[in-house]
Amino acid sequence: MSTYAAPLRDMQFVIKELVGLADITAMPACAEVSEDLVDAVLAEAAKFAAGILDPLNRVGDKQAPKLVDSTVITSPGFSQAYRQFVEAGWNGLSGEPEYGGQNLPHVVSMPVAEMWNSANLAFSLCPMLTSGVLQAMKLKGSPAQKHRFLRKLTTGQWSGTMNLTEPQAGSDLSAVRTRAVPQGDHYRLHGTKIFITWGEHDMAENIIHLVLARTPNAPEGVKGISLFIVPKFLVREDGSLGERNDVKCVSIEHKMGIHGSPTCVLQYGDGPGAVGFLVGEENRGLEYMFIMMNHARLGVGLEGVALAERAYQHALEYAKTRVQGRAIGQKSGDRVTIIHHPDVKRMLMMMKAQTEAMRALAYTASAALDKAAHHPDDTERRKNQAVVDFLIPIVKGWCTEQGVEVASTGVQIHGGMGFIEETGAAQYLRDARITTIYEGTTGIQASDLVGRKVGFEKGATAFAIIEVMRKLDGKLAVVKNGDVAAARDHLRRAVDGLTTATQWVVDTFPANPQAVAAVSVPFLKLWGVVGGGWLMARAALLANSKLAGADADFYRTKIATARFYAEHVLPQAAGLVRAVTGGSSSVLALGEDQF
Ligand SMILES: Cc1cc2nc3c(=O)[nH]c(=O)nc-3n(C[C@H](O)[C@H](O)[C@H](O)COP(=O)(O)OP(=O)(O)OC[C@H]3O[C@@H](n4cnc5c(N)ncnc54)[C@H](O)[C@@H]3O)c2cc1C
Numbered sequence: 001m002s003t004y005a006a007p008l009r010d011m012q013f014v015i016k017e018l019v020g021l022a023d024i025t026a027m028p029a030c031a032e033v034s035e036d037l038v039d040a041v042l043a044e045a046a047k048f049a050a051g052i053l054d055p056l057n058r059v060g061d062k063q064a065p066k067l068v069d070s071t072v073i074t075s076p077g078f079s080q081a082y083r084q085f086v087e088a089g090w091n092g093l094s095g096e097p098e099y100g101g102q103n104l105p106h107v108v109s110m111p112v113a114e115m116w117n118s119a120n121l122a123f124s125l126c127p128m129l130t131s132g133v134l135q136a137m138k139l140k141g142s143p144a145q146k147h148r149f150l151r152k153l154t155t156g157q158w159s160g161t162m163n164l165t166e167p168q169a170g171s172d173l174s175a176v177r178t179r180a181v182p183q184g185d186h187y188r189l190h191g192t193k194i195f196i197t198w199g200e201h202d203m204a205e206n207i208i209h210l211v212l213a214r215t216p217n218a219p220e221g222v223k224g225i226s227l228f229i230v231p232k233f234l235v236r237e238d239g240s241l242g243e244r245n246d247v248k249c250v251s252i253e254h255k256m257g258i259h260g261s262p263t264c265v266l267q268y269g270d271g272p273g274a275v276g277f278l279v280g281e282e283n284r285g286l287e288y289m290f291i292m293m294n295h296a297r298l299g300v301g302l303e304g305v306a307l308a309e310r311a312y313q314h315a316l317e318y319a320k321t322r323v324q325g326r327a328i329g330q331k332s333g334d335r336v337t338i339i340h341h342p343d344v345k346r347m348l349m350m351m352k353a354q355t356e357a358m359r360a361l362a363y364t365a366s367a368a369l370d371k372a373a374h375h376p377d378d379t380e381r382r383k384n385q386a387v388v389d390f391l392i393p394i395v396k397g398w399c400t401e402q403g404v405e406v407a408s409t410g411v412q413i414h415g416g417m418g419f420i421e422e423t424g425a426a427q428y429l430r431d432a433r434i435t436t437i438y439e440g441t442t443g444i445q446a447s448d449l450v451g452r453k454v455g456f457e458k459g460a461t462a463f464a465i466i467e468v469m470r471k472l473d474g475k476l477a478v479v480k481n482g483d484v485a486a487a488r489d490h491l492r493r494a495v496d497g498l499t500t501a502t503q504w505v506v507d508t509f510p511a512n513p514q515a516v517a518a519v520s521v522p523f524l525k526l527w528g529v530v531g532g533g534w535l536m537a538r539a540a541l542l543a544n545s546k547l548a549g550a551d552a553d554f555y556r557t558k559i560a561t562a563r564f565y566a567e568h569v570l571p572q573a574a575g576l577v578r579a580v581t582g583g584s585s586s587v588l589a590l591g592e593d594q595f
Pocket residue numbers: 162163164165169170171172194195196197198255263434437438439440441442443444447
């Protein structure tokens with residue numbers, strides 16, 4: 001069983017050199033963040049991830065939480081680890097200082113979150129959801145609600161959840177039926193929410209649920225949904241905990257993966273109704289919840305990166321120790337470890353290259369998020385917000401789909417032992433499988449991308465990003481390095497294809513949105529593949545300028561990885577472009593009777 005080691009060097013490269021930490025720290029709101037501080041935070045997080053969370057990953061997988069009298073008893077060691085997590089201040093890393101947070105930018109909190117996810121995805125879902133609740137309440141909570149809830153959510157003494165799903169309302173939230181009836185200064189909620197991650201547990205003193213529900217006479221559909229804060233324990237004026245609210249966990253799911261995280265069915269209002277407090281205005285709940293969902297979508301995309309990294313480390317260790325066969329052409333002599341076989345090398349490099357490309361894309365989105373929040377110039381803020389909005393479905397959709405593929409390759413590298421639970425390779429694949437489903441399936445991300453993000457704005461942000469990709473070509477052209485030149489060649493063709501496919505979506509969407517929907521997932525994957533290729537080529541360009549200095553081995557490997565990505569991943573773009581521009585009619589022609 002391998003031990004997780006955070007990929008600090010690559011993380012630092014992406015943050016500092018590729019994404020540009022200096023641009024973030026130059027903004028007055030982030031002026032207190034220094035490179036030394038970032039290095040220290042990452043190093044400490046790496047220790048916590050490896051020392052505390054990683055050893056519990058298997059424990060959670062094998063000894064899932066149990067429901068005992070409406071209380072969820074978490075896997076052995078989880079509660080203690082959570083206490084250490086909170087005491088060390090990790091929960092409040094990007095929280096507001098006013099509420100006890102450390103206010104670090106996303107470009108720093110994202111690599112830290114990647115470590116938590118790699119080391120123990122099931123555990124890390126708890127702080128991830130709390131952080132989503134914080135985002136939504138920070139922007140939409142009333143001053144009194146902020147005063148009452150934000151401090152303990154920031155420190156992690158209390159955790160948060162997101163309650164959208166009901167049996168009949170999954171991807172389609174317009175079907176939400178939970179009722180909220182006004183009563184004085186609060187509401188009483190009745191209904192059943194399913195699949196609520198960390199909906200009940202014994203790690204935090206209180207749980208703050210953000211719940212979608214309908215008030216009496218609310219309009220039908222998404223325009224009649226409101227958002228409520230429903231605490232597990234009511235909170236008194238002075239912040240102390242009062243009586244237990246009328247919400248309880250009635251069952252927990254048996255799942256394919258992330259066994260360590262309880263997925264709960266929550267019953268609201270078995271008795272008088274759960275006391276809930278309206279966030280913002282009635283009927284605008286989905287709009288508010290999207291703040292949390294967008295945050296969580298980037299977070300789930302990052303889970304794909306993190307599991308890919310973990311699966312890669314695991315497979316690499318196995319490939320270095322498993323002896324099987326001789327090197328090609330050798331009839332005698334010692335048998336070799338499988339890392340010497342070209343196909344195993346190809347698989348390992350496929351895992352590494354895809355993981356690094358995904359990391360580069362996800363961290364690019366996090367830097368844009370910081371600039372959208374803090375840039376002193378309003379135009380820059382708006383430009384960066386458009387980039388974040390555009391990248392969210394791609395990071396969520398592509399990184400999670402790739403995460404599953406990379407984890408599956410990890411199993412393949414283990415041969416038969418990959419299929420046997422004892423090696424641990426299968427857990428990463430099982431855990432990864434949910435990431436393409438929750439927070440909106442890949443199909444839902446793709447429909448967001450082709451509709452709101454490309455179709456409605458006639459490709460404005462998409463073409464602006466393509467323009468930035470094209471500008472890189474001139475810089476790559478003058479580099480005298482065969483590997484970089486090879487990467488440039490593949491990238492140029494892939495960007496041409498991306499332009500063609502994006503134009504097709506822009507042209508087709510207004511008159512035939514069905515045709516666009518039929519090929520929306522290949523379109524999303526195309527953007528992921530080419531976006532990753534663009535950033536890997538930029539990484540190669542940067543690395544090439546540093547070959548003569550310190551750490552030359554890292555930069556040489558980065559260039560080799562970028563070339564591999566260009567030659568083994570970027571060619572997928574051509575097929576995806578053909579599927580987008582020519583594949584919709586074969587989908588639309590299908591009748592139900594043809595299946
Ligand atoms: C382990 C786990 C944890 C979860 N945690 C939470 C949580 O904390 N809070 C919460 O509220 N929910 C949570 N969920 C619910 C999760 O977000 C939903 O399962 C997910 O959004 C999909 O909804 P569904 O399961 O109803 O599938 P459906 O909506 O029934 O979808 C089934 C299939 O149809 C496709 N489909 C449906 N509608 C469309 C469409 N319009 N266009 C194209 N394709 C479509 C989907 O892509 C999918 O392939 C969790 C689920 C699981 C399994």
